[in-house]
Amino acid sequence: MTAIDGLSDQExxxxxxxLSALRRERGIAWKAARDAAKAQGKRAxxxxxYGISEIKRLARRLxxxxxxxxxx
Numbered sequence: 001m002t003a004i005d006g007l008s009d010q011e012x013x014x015x016x017x018x019l020s021a022l023r024r025e026r027g028i029a030w031k032a033a034r035d036a037a038k039a040q041g042k043r044a045x046x047x048x049x050y051g052i053s054e055i056k057r058l059a060r061r062l063x064x065x066x067x068x069x070x071x072x
Contacts, residue, residue, distance in 0.1 A: 012064055019055055019059045023059075030045065
């Protein structure tokens with residue numbers, strides 16, 4: 001049994017909402033960095049630096065669905 005298995009439905013929902021908020025903030029940060037890089041004629045930063053894949057993976061493990069409005 002993992003720590004995730006011991007969560008109640010309410011706890012899973014709360015974690016899903018927290019992951020969604022984190023995904024949204026990380027997306028905003030990445031877009032700002034992308035725009036700054038573009039303005040300087042540089043390459044956009046990798047999404048990997050912002051942990052977005054890890055957030056999505058944890059959301060799937062929790063069974064809370066997508067973590068961003070564009071993924072619905």
